[in-house]
Amino acid sequence: ERNILMLKAVDKLTDADYKQVLIPRLEAIIREHGKARLLLDMGDEFHGWESAALWDDVSFGLAHRNDFEKMGVVGGPKWVEWGLKLGALLIGGEIRSFPAAERAQAVEWIQA
DSSP, X not given: OOOXXXXXXXXXXXXXXXXXXXXXXXXXXXXXXXXXXXEEEEEEEEEEEOHHHHHHHHHHHHHTTTSEEEEEEEXXXXXXXXXXXXXXXXXXXXXXXXXXXXXXXXXXXXXX
């Protein structure tokens, strides 16, 4: 099943990243498969979100809260894990965070 989107975040996630890449790809997956699986890898080069991008993330997530089968994050600062826990209360589907050292396990999980 090709309802999986895996992205590696580098530097800062921008409004353009969401509007030109992330949102169109997720919308296409949701249209074609009904539900999406998203794995966001926040490597050492990740430095957060622009405020407009953070708003894009929250508003898209809420608008599509029932359209995610699985959502995972690899690495990233501690507050991202807290944000995921909050998101789990609002968004349907399975949500998990993985330490950077468990990247391979995260990929296995999103594909299972």
